[in-house]
Amino acid sequence: MSAPPPELDPVIHAQARLRVVATLATLAEGDQITFPRLQDILQMTAGNLSVHLRKLEDAGYVDITKTHQGRTPATLVALGRRGRLAFEEYTAAVRALLDLSDAKEQR
Template sequence: MSRELDPVIHAQARLRVVVALNTLAHGDQITFPGLKDLLQMTAGNLSVHLGKLEEAGYVEIVKTHKGRTPTTYITLTRQGRRALEDYTAAIRELLDLS
């Protein structure tokens, strides 16, 4: 019996976000504009998907200030890394069934 695909990660845009964040070392962060540019997503679209990932506990979003400029940092949580590992294993299982 194969594993279920995580519907939170399975959406293409959220999968791209999680995979991009997974390339960072554990505990490293990326700014919202940096992630937006990297993924070539609009701010609104990225915000919606980050909200769903944060709700699932897969990303941590920290809003702070650099001087007077608001800055948002995003990092993949330990739970998010585990979810991606499980998702990848489920995909591999599905491919092995072919």
């Protein structure tokens, strides 16, 4: 009997959140991106991005910092250690699923 296929993290698996986490994972550990820049890269509305960031923040995957740049409020977003680890585990699970699929096709 073979092992069951790996589980995919439901917090990351939603398409929009996967795009957010994958984008943030390209930043060096400890680096941050401004909310408007992330919104521009992902081409998401502010409301949609906010909802997904809240879900990721609630899971402990992203760090949100509210600050000011001069007199202008700024929101900075970073992938936290837990989020980085969750994304690594997620990508490993996807690779394992693809490997299972490849193995079945070769039979």
